[in-house]
Amino acid sequence: MTAVNNDAEFPAVYARTPDGFGVRLRIGGKGQAFFQVDTPCVRESAVADPTTKATAPLYEGEFIPRPNIHSDFWSAEAPEVGVTSGR
Amino acid sequence: MSGPGGLSALGATLTWAKLREVKCAELEEAADGWGRAGNRADAARDRIDTQLVDDLRRTQKGEASRAAVRRLRRLSMNFQYIYTECGLLRTTLNSLAHEMKAQQRVLQRALDDAAALKFTVHPDGSVTYPAAGEGLVDGKPLAGGRASGVPNPGLAGPSGLVAPNPNAAKAQDIADRVARAVRTAADVDWRYAKILRGLKAEDGLSVPTATWTDAAGDAAAVRQAAHGYLAQGIPHDASPAGRKAWWAGLTDEQREEYLAVYPDQIGNLDGIPALVRDAANRDNLQLLMGKLAGRDDGDAVTKLAALREIDRQLRAVREPGEPPMYLLGIGDQGNGRAIVSYGNPDASRNVAAYVPGLNTSLDEEFARGDLKRARDTAAAAREIDHSTAAIVWLGYDAPQSPDGLNSLAVASTERAETGAHAFRGFMSGLEASNDHGDPHMTAIGHSYGSRTVGAATQQGGGIPGVDDIVLVGSPGLGVDRAEDLGIGKDHVFVGAADNDVVTRLPSKEQGLLAAAGRALGPAGSLAVDVVHPGDDDLWFGKDPASEDFGARRFTVDPGPPLIGLGRVTLDAHSQYFNPKLDSASADSIAMVVAGRGHQVKQEGGR
Numbered sequence: 281m282t283a284v285n286n287d288a289e290f291p292a293v294y295a296r297t298p299d300g301f302g303v304r305l306r307i308g309g310k311g312q313a314f315f316q317v318d319t320p321c322v323r324e325s326a327v328a329d330p331t332t333k334a335t336a337p338l339y340e341g342e343f344i345p346r347p348n349i350h351s352d353f354w355s356a357e358a359p360e361v362g363v364t365s366g367r
Numbered sequence: 368m369s370g371p372g373g374l375s376a377l378g379a380t381l382t383w384a385k386l387r388e389v390k391c392a393e394l395e396e397a398a399d400g401w402g403r404a405g406n407r408a409d410a411a412r413d414r415i416d417t418q419l420v421d422d423l424r425r426t427q428k429g430e431a432s433r434a435a436v437r438r439l440r441r442l443s444m445n446f447q448y449i450y451t452e453c454g455l456l457r458t459t460l461n462s463l464a465h466e467m468k469a470q471q472r473v474l475q476r477a478l479d480d481a482a483a484l485k486f487t488v489h490p491d492g493s494v495t496y497p498a499a500g501e502g503l504v505d506g507k508p509l510a511g512g513r514a515s516g517v518p519n520p521g522l523a524g525p526s527g528l529v530a531p532n533p534n535a536a537k538a539q540d541i542a543d544r545v546a547r548a549v550r551t552a553a554d555v556d557w558r559y560a561k562i563l564r565g566l567k568a569e570d571g572l573s574v575p576t577a578t579w580t581d582a583a584g585d586a587a588a589v590r591q592a593a594h595g596y597l598a599q600g601i602p603h604d605a606s607p608a609g610r611k612a613w614w615a616g617l618t619d620e621q622r623e624e625y626l627a628v629y630p631d632q633i634g635n636l637d638g639i640p641a642l643v644r645d646a647a648n649r650d651n652l653q654l655l656m657g658k659l660a661g662r663d664d665g666d667a668v669t670k671l672a673a674l675r676e677i678d679r680q681l682r683a684v685r686e687p688g689e690p691p692m693y694l695l696g697i698g699d700q701g702n703g704r705a706i707v708s709y710g711n712p713d714a715s716r717n718v719a720a721y722v723p724g725l726n727t728s729l730d731e732e733f734a735r736g737d738l739k740r741a742r743d744t745a746a747a748a749r750e751i752d753h754s755t756a757a758i759v760w761l762g763y764d765a766p767q768s769p770d771g772l773n774s775l776a777v778a779s780t781e782r783a784e785t786g787a788h789a790f791r792g793f794m795s796g797l798e799a800s801n802d803h804g805d806p807h808m809t810a811i812g813h814s815y816g817s818r819t820v821g822a823a824t825q826q827g828g829g830i831p832g833v834d835d836i837v838l839v840g841s842p843g844l845g846v847d848r849a850e851d852l853g854i855g856k857d858h859v860f861v862g863a864a865d866n867d868v869v870t871r872l873p874s875k876e877q878g879l880l881a882a883a884g885r886a887l888g889p890a891g892s893l894a895v896d897v898v899h900p901g902d903d904d905l906w907f908g909k910d911p912a913s914e915d916f917g918a919r920r921f922t923v924d925p926g927p928p929l930i931g932l933g934r935v936t937l938d939a940h941s942q943y944f945n946p947k948l949d950s951a952s953a954d955s956i957a958m959v960v961a962g963r964g965h966q967v968k969q970e971g972g973r
Contacts, residue, residue, distance in 0.1 A: 283922040283951035285968035290751060290958065292968075294951040296924075304950045308750035318947045343753050344688040 310346035381553045383492055383545050386474055389552075391464040398460035402623055405453030412446035415439050416682070424684050440682075444574045447653060451582055454627020455589045456566055461624065462589075462596035463559040470552040477544040486538055492516050492549065494542040496534035514538040516546030562588050579657025586628070586654055593628055601629065607638030607792070607799035614639055626650070635696045635704070637796025641713045648694040652678055655699055669730045670703050676734035677705060690745045690756070696793075701764040703729020706793070707738050709745035710756030713800050717755040717807045719744065719960040720797070721944075722790060724814025724840075725869070727765040737761070740944035744811075747946060747957030755961055762789045765815055780818065780845060780907065787822035791830055794823075798832035807962040809835040813943065814869055817841035818907045821852070829853040835860065835959050838918070839943040839952070842869050843907030849918040856917045860959050860967065862952050863912035865925035866939035870912060914972030921955035921967050924948065 283294040285306075292306035300320030307313055339345065420439050423432055481488050487495045493515045498508040509532040516539075566585055568578065590598070602613045614622070625633050626647050631654075633639060634647030652674060659671040674697070681692055696706030712718045721744065723737050737759050745757035763786030794808065810833045812820030821844025823830045829852070830836075836852055838844060839862040849856035863870040909916050926939025926949070942948040944956060955967045 282924060283968060285954075285966075287966045287968070290963065290966055292951075292954060294954075302947070302950065304946075304954075306750065306954060309752055312750065314750050316946070316950065318950075338687070340687050342688070342691060343749075 312346045381549055381556070382490060383474055383478075383488070383549050384490060386467075386471060386549055386552050387478075389467055389471065391468045391471070394460050394464040394467070398457045398464070399620070401453045401457040401460065402620065405450045405457060405627065406623065408446040408449040408453060412443050412450060415443040415446065421684050441573065447650075448568070448574045448578065448582065451627070451650060451653070452566055452568065452585065454623070455582075455585050456563070458593050458597065458624050458628045459559060459562055459566070459589050462593040463555065465596040466555045466559075467552060470548045470555065473544060473551075474548040477541050477548065480537075481541050484534070484537060484541075486534070486541060488541070488545060489513075492542060492545045494538040494545075496532070496538040498532070499534045500532050512538075514542045516542030516544070518543075518546045518550035558592060562592055576657065576660040579653055580661035581657070583654045583658035583661070589628055597624060597628055598632075601625070601632055601636070603632075603636075605638075607796040610636055610638035610796075611640070611799050614643065630654070631698070634694075635698060637792045638799045639796070640800050641693050641695060641708065641711055644695050645693040648697045649681065652681075652694065652697055655697060659699060669728075670699055672731040673703065673705070673729045673734040676731050677707070677738070680734075680738065690742065690749060693756075695758065696760075696762060699729070702727075702767070703733075703761070705729055705733070705761045706758060707741060708756050708758040709742045710749070712756040712758060712797055713802055715754050715756040715801075715806070716803050717748065717752055717809070717960055717962050718758070718797055718801065719748070719756070719809035719811055720758040720760045720790075720794060721811040721813065722760055722786070722816035722819050724765055724812070724816035724819070726767055727761060727816075728767060729761065733761065736941075740813075743944055743946050743953060744957055744960055747954055748960040751958060751961035751963055757960060760790065760793060762786070762793055763819065765819075780822065783815065783818040783822040783845070783907075784826075786819040787826055790819060790823050791826060794833060795831035806832065807834050808832045809837060809960050811837040811839070811956065811960075812841065812844070814840045814940065815842065817844050817911070821845045821907070824852045824854075834858060834962075835964050837862070837956055837959050838911050839923075839956070840864070840867050840869050840940045841911050843909060844911060845907045847909040847916070849911070849916055857919065858964060859911075859918035860955070860964060861911045861916070861918045861920050862923045862943050862955065863910075863920070863973070864923045864939040864943070864949075866928050867926060868929055868937065869940050870910065910973075912973050916972065918972075919964070919967065919969050920972050921952065922970050923952045 281293065281295050283292075285292040290307055292304070294302070294304050296302040300318070302316075302318040304316040304318075305313070420436055420443075423436055423439070427435075478488060481494060485497065489495065493513050495511060495513045497511040499511075500509045512532065512535060514535065562585075565588060602610050605613060617625070622643075626643070627650075630647035630651035634644050634651050636644070656671060656674050656678065659667040659674065677694070677697075681694060685691060690709040691711070693708040693711060694706070695708050695712070696704055698704035721737075721741055723733070723740075727733055727737060741757045741759035745755060748755040748757060764782055765786070766782055790810075794810065797808065798806065810820050810823070810830050812818070817838040817840070820830070820836060820838065824836070825846065834854060835858045836854060837860045841861070841863065846852060849859040852859055911918055912920055923943065926942055927936050929935060929937070929939070943952045946953045951968075958964065958967050
């Protein structure tokens with residue numbers, strides 16, 4: 281574990297192995313989560329587009345919307361401290 | 368492209384009668400026509416670049432679609448070239464009309480004066496005057512006569528035998544003015560005929576580099592000719608707010624002409640809206656690439672590679688969610704200039720500008736690495752707040768050190784001071800052109816760039832509009848305490864990797880340097896023998912990562928050691944912005960940029 285930010289609104293954890301494998305989890309604006317995994321690649325290579333059909337809306341343009349879908353099961357009813365409800 | 372040759376026959380046989388009849392309005396109408404043609408070409412290019420190519424790439428795969436994209440690219444380049452040349456033709460014609468009208472006015476005033484005095488102006492330009500005055504002997508009026516004009520009166524001195532008829536001198540003056548107007552108009556005609564003849568395209572559909580080299584020459588010729596007509600209007604001495612108001616007050620036609628002829632000046636003018644600067648600089652980029660392709664010296668080759676890489680990125684199709692690119696400045700002077708924004712800096716609530724440092728110049732490494740730092744910063748900051756733009760600002764000549772850190776030892780603060788002045792102008796322009804009342808602005812200095820940012824805080828009232836400052840890989844910034852930066856010490860953020868030797872130059876941690884010195888002694892690439900016994904003192908003053916400096920220090924990966932795996936590496940100096948190698952540091956910078964500096968995870972000073 282290389283760094284932890286325990287901020288209430290934008291918490292984040294960063295971990296890295298000595299040979300360069302890394303994981304990063306960070307909560308951004310309006311509760312959007314960002315997860316990143318790094319491998320110490322020998323060479324940069326583009327990731328191919330998925331070949332299966334998407335089951336959720338695909339977003340175009342400059343700004344991908346923040347979480348904006350309500351689920352009766354998953355969505356919190358009351359906004360948490362420091363987090364604005366996306367509803 | 369060939370221009371209308373209507374006037375080209377004028378030069379040899381121009382008379383005042385012909386000059387009076389020249390229909391300048393027709394020239395201006397022709398100019399408008401070229402302007403409309405240019406606008407259509409520009410719109411067509413835009414449609415190809417932003418719609419057809421993008422759609423094709425997104426929806427089609429395979430060799431056929433790649434071939435189609437190549438063809439469309441060529442078509443787009445054709446339209447771009449048509450737009451550039453039409454713009455030059457338009458301004459050439461307008462400038463010609465402008466200069467011709469001036470001579471017509473000189474002529475008309477002379478003719479009016481002649482009419483008022485009842486003199487006759489003959490077709491050859493000579494002027495007859497009636498008898499007047501009194502003879503010295505008999506008191507009778509002195510006989511009239513005829514005066515011939517001299518285009519260059521200064522060369523024909525008075526003979527001393529001038530007839531005392533008071534009309535003679537007046538007639539001579541009128542004849543001279545007529546002759547001068549005709550002569551000047553003939554010169555103007557000759558000059559513009561030459562320029563218009565030069566505005567010609569090669570045959571064929573391709574727009575090779577040579578054509579852009581030629582277009583760059585065309586632009587230079589038109590700029591020179593149109594100096595009196597257009598360039599004097601550009602308010603270089605005004606404040607950024609004044610320049611913004613100037614631009615807002617221009618007609619569409621005027622704006623189009625400035626963009627067509629002076630994209631180099633409009634594109635780099637602080638205070639002008641970002642979208643306008645971007646459009647101007649994209650056009651100027653083509654001309655600059657053409658100009659540099661016409662040279663084969665090392666400097667031109669280096670800069671051309673950088674410009675081509677920037678051009679490639681500007682044309683690349685963006686994935687959904689990627690911040691768009693804006694070219695806010697470009698130039699080939701000095702070590703080269705380039706200012707690139709990721710995200711629209713006028714529309715964004717948060718705007719950050721990153722000043723690169725030691726060894727940065729307009730080369731391919733800059734075009735890839737430094738641009739990526741701004742792009743990564745924008746992307747990470749947008750995770751926090753969408754309304755964010757991050758800029759890489761190469762608006763000054765950073766010190767170069769081909770021999771490693773040795774040059775840092777002799778690097779003076781002069782470049783930082785000069786760069787600081789330019790940086791303040793740029794930030795002031797951003798503040799003026801931003802749509803929000805009080806945008807949140809951040810200045811980021813890396814390496815020697817932190818010295819430049821430090822210098823900027825000490826000039827005038829500090830850096831205009833800046834709320835937060837981030838310093839990474841700093842060799843010191845010429846200021847001893849965070850509170851002296853003028854924005855409150857809680858708004859100064861510092862990242863210093865343990866293994867970044869630049870942040871230790873020469874600090875009290877002499878072990879590292881001594882080790883480096885032993886390892887590198889023979890190679891002589893590091894000036895590690897310059898360690899002096901200062902406490903937290905770096906080259907340019909107090910170590911900003913020290914407790915005494917009083918800034919907020921954020922967590923940074925130590926980075927690879929100076930001597931590891933049997934080789935010397937300065938990589939620890941270069942990964943502060945890198946989301947792969949040091950995502951904690953990159954995220955902290957991004958949080959400050961997004962206006963959430965107070966939520967950055969802090970650690971103690973060293």
